[in-house]
Amino acid sequence: MPKALVVYLMAMPDTPELAQAAIEAGADILEIGFPFSDPLADGPLIRRAGERALAAGMRTKRCLEVLAEIRSRVDVPLIPMTYASIFEAYGRDELARDAHDAGATSLIVPDLPADVWPELRRVQLVAPTSSDERLKLAADTTDGWLYLVTVTGTTGARAELAPSLAPLAERARAVSSVPLYAGFGISKREHARAAGELCDGVVVGSAAVAAAEEGPAALAALVSELRAGLDAPVAA
Amino acid sequence: MTTIRTFGAYGGRYVPETLIPALDELEQAWEQLRNDPSYLAELHELQTNYAGRPTPLTRAERFAPDQRMYLKREDLMHTGAHKLNNALGQVLIAQRLGKTRIIAETGAGMHGVATATVCARFGLDCIVYMGSEDMRRQAPNVERMRLLGAEVRPVEFGTRTLKEATSEAIRDWIANVETTHYVIGSCVGPAPYPELVRELQRVIGREAREQILAAEGRLPDAVVACVGGGSNAIGTFYDFIEDEGVRLIGVEAAGAASLGTGRGGVLHGARSSVLADEDGQIQDAHSISAGLDYPGVGPEHASLRDSGRAEYVPCTDDEALAAFHRLCETEGIVPALESSHALARGLDCGAELVLVCLSGRGDKDLAEVLRHA
Numbered sequence: 150m151p152k153a154l155v156v157y158l159m160a161m162p163d164t165p166e167l168a169q170a171a172i173e174a175g176a177d178i179l180e181i182g183f184p185f186s187d188p189l190a191d192g193p194l195i196r197r198a199g200e201r202a203l204a205a206g207m208r209t210k211r212c213l214e215v216l217a218e219i220r221s222r223v224d225v226p227l228i229p230m231t232y233a234s235i236f237e238a239y240g241r242d243e244l245a246r247d248a249h250d251a252g253a254t255s256l257i258v259p260d261l262p263a264d265v266w267p268e269l270r271r272v273q274l275v276a277p278t279s280s281d282e283r284l285k286l287a288a289d290t291t292d293g294w295l296y297l298v299t300v301t302g303t304t305g306a307r308a309e310l311a312p313s314l315a316p317l318a319e320r321a322r323a324v325s326s327v328p329l330y331a332g333f334g335i336s337k338r339e340h341a342r343a344a345g346e347l348c349d350g351v352v353v354g355s356a357a358v359a360a361a362e363e364g365p366a367a368l369a370a371l372v373s374e375l376r377a378g379l380d381a382p383v384a385a
Numbered sequence: 386m387t388t389i390r391t392f393g394a395y396g397g398r399y400v401p402e403t404l405i406p407a408l409d410e411l412e413q414a415w416e417q418l419r420n421d422p423s424y425l426a427e428l429h430e431l432q433t434n435y436a437g438r439p440t441p442l443t444r445a446e447r448f449a450p451d452q453r454m455y456l457k458r459e460d461l462m463h464t465g466a467h468k469l470n471n472a473l474g475q476v477l478i479a480q481r482l483g484k485t486r487i488i489a490e491t492g493a494g495m496h497g498v499a500t501a502t503v504c505a506r507f508g509l510d511c512i513v514y515m516g517s518e519d520m521r522r523q524a525p526n527v528e529r530m531r532l533l534g535a536e537v538r539p540v541e542f543g544t545r546t547l548k549e550a551t552s553e554a555i556r557d558w559i560a561n562v563e564t565t566h567y568v569i570g571s572c573v574g575p576a577p578y579p580e581l582v583r584e585l586q587r588v589i590g591r592e593a594r595e596q597i598l599a600a601e602g603r604l605p606d607a608v609v610a611c612v613g614g615g616s617n618a619i620g621t622f623y624d625f626i627e628d629e630g631v632r633l634i635g636v637e638a639a640g641a642a643s644l645g646t647g648r649g650g651v652l653h654g655a656r657s658s659v660l661a662d663e664d665g666q667i668q669d670a671h672s673i674s675a676g677l678d679y680p681g682v683g684p685e686h687a688s689l690r691d692s693g694r695a696e697y698v699p700c701t702d703d704e705a706l707a708a709f710h711r712l713c714e715t716e717g718i719v720p721a722l723e724s725s726h727a728l729a730r731g732l733d734c735g736a737e738l739v740l741v742c743l744s745g746r747g748d749k750d751l752a753e754v755l756r757h758a
Contacts, residue, residue: 186543186666187552187652190401190559196542208664233399233651238665260399260651276403278562283405301403302560 152379153177153294153350154341155330156357156372157230159184159198160207165218170365171357172223175376180257180352181219183212183231190259192305194355198362209239213251220252226293228272230257233265241269255292263287272296277313281320288325295321297331297348305355306336310343318347341378351379390576393691395684398575400555400654407562412577414482419584424477431473435506436463438588442596442740447715449732449739455600456743457593459617460720466745467589467617468499472568474585476503479566486510486565490554492519492547492613493676493723494526495745496570501535511535514554518545519675526749544669547613547679551653571614572683575654579683586620589742594624597740607632607736610744611727612644612697613677615686617744622695633695635686636730638705640671643682644690644697652681658690673702673753674722676745700726706757708732709747721745722753 156176158164160183168179184199184207191199207215212229219227229248236244236258245256256271263273263286273287276298288295299314300307314331321329331344332352344351353375360371390412391397398408418424432438440461445454459467472489479487487509491497497513504511513530517539520527530537543549551573558567572582590608597605608625610618612635625631637645643658650659652667660668660680672678689695705722708729712720720728724744731741747754 187548189552189555189654192556200543203666208666210664232665233656234659234661234665234667236665237650237656238648238661238663259401260654262398262400262402262405265398274402276401278403278406280406283402287402298401298403300560301562303556 150349152345153328153330154372154376154379155180155332155350155352157182157352157354158361159195159202159358160212160215161202161205162215164215165222167361167365167368168219169222170369171372172225174369174372176225176372178226178228179219179223180228180230181216183209183229183235185232185235188232190303192303192355195304195358198358209235209244213247216248216253217251226254227252228255228257229253230259233258233260241266245269257296263290274298275317275321277301277317281324284321285324288321288327291327294328294330294350295325296352297321297329298333299331299344300334302333304333307334310335310340314344315347338374338378341375342381345379351375390580392579392685392688394649395657395687396576396579396655398654399651399656400575401559403559404562404575407558408575408577410482411478414478415577415581418478418481424481428474428477432588436469436473437461439592442593442600445716448712452736453601453738454731455597455740457589457621457740459589459742459744460718460724460746464495464499464502465748466495466499466721467586467620468496468570469502470588470620471570471582471585471616472496472499472503475566475568475581476507476509479568480507482566484564484566486561487568488512488514488554488557488565489568490514490547490550490570492550492678493674494519494523494530494749495676497535497537498526498529498533500568501530501533504535505533512557513537514540514550514557516540516545516547516550519547519550522675522753523749524752546675548667555653571616572619572685573614573653573655573657573681579655579685582616583619583623583685586616587623589617589620590622590624593621593740601738603738604628604631605736605738605740607634607734607739609634609636609727609731609734609739610742611636611677611723612682612686613641613679613723614681615683617742619683619685621742626694632736633689634730634734635695635697636700636726637697638670638672638674638677638726639699639701641677641679642699643680644686645699655684657682657684658687673705673757674726676721676723677726698730700729704729706754709754718743719747721747722750
């Protein structure tokens, strides 16, 4: 089965164009960041992008409009990622509903552990520090696939794929059969290839945000590279 | 299964999954240690012979001539503020958890100094996150922390104050959770921190209650404390909560009134009352006092506000400055600007017998006060 490539883009007025470029270059799923003033799980790159988005007026309603514009251009799963405070202000059910109406297929909320707000259907995240019991809880309640955080740390590119991914993936496989996608620290072809050997897909965040800042061509080039890494034949 | 501690609709754990095992570990350790004779004996010995507890209760006769006002003198404790109560208790827990690296956030610098102090005492690595704007406002405390061997890491994001320093400390903890204990400085953050910090600060109210009973033969009409994150206030209030006739008055900086003008929201791992706009974006707080310059507050205070057991009132920068000068001139005590907010409302709260928590001393604030002279 082909490996899934998830690309994160910060919601900005020009994101629909970038989204289209990413899909044409081989992305399968888009994660759309709704900026928050205090994003605990994010490293410097996505934080700066969030600050710029807020300065550009990307409040929740505007993010939903951009989401709908993206939906009108692409036909892949779209997953808003934002923080609990945004849901708290908009209304949990209301934001889930309006995101769905704008074309979202799921949600990611990185400051909600699996046992908090269980009624909010979302892609759950697990980390190398998660116990087997919590892996199972997250896998049993996740929406479609399980997000494996490869590192103990925040988002951002790293030189090497974290060695903690392999044992995490192995433990997740032991408790569940849901697809596993690895994210945090994946920024280049070799990472995608190595992570693809352990998991069913990868999520690329900070590297995609950095490329997107240079425009659709740079983003497409990065996505093509990652796609090639994922599609490379697995070593015998 | 984990118990998620809440205070009514507030509190909880709104943190990345990575931290959940460390919070579980801390909660379990605390559940054991809070009744562990060796932990309690070590803490008591340090409080007595290192920190200088119990702190005195001082009658402020000239400051408040129309009332019987007593000041709980946390300013006289080692390092000059109540923050050491919490830092001592938490570092002793960290040691028992085998953590060798300690991180903290600081606003006014008092919590950073307290944590750096305890780390020096026990030979632990200490890293303190501090907004670059606060480093400017509280330069003497930056130097104190460095003298004590701590590394002060400037935070250059957003408001460059306590809010960003706290976020950055939490991010450090996410990345280094296996070796590191995060000594959070107030009764905020994910469970079990709000309860843990309250329990470590309860010594203020426990002592003060006995002291005022000894001095006056009755309980005070009102207990007043300043509220930023709210740790000196919760520590002072807690042992009076069952005393129904005692008013509990928390004093917020008018430009940082998370309880007075905030809304339900999530900040730094807990649901509480926060300064946020209608989209849930956290807003900037504004106060002359770096320690109150925080858009969130401990979840237990939000619950006490909703239940009506405690009242929360604002105090402007100018009112706090006036109380600062008045205490200097009438009692020979230089209060922290934070505590000056409590002094101002203590004077005009209408209570006859009033207990005010003088949470810290004001040496760190001299430059800021002179700037406004």
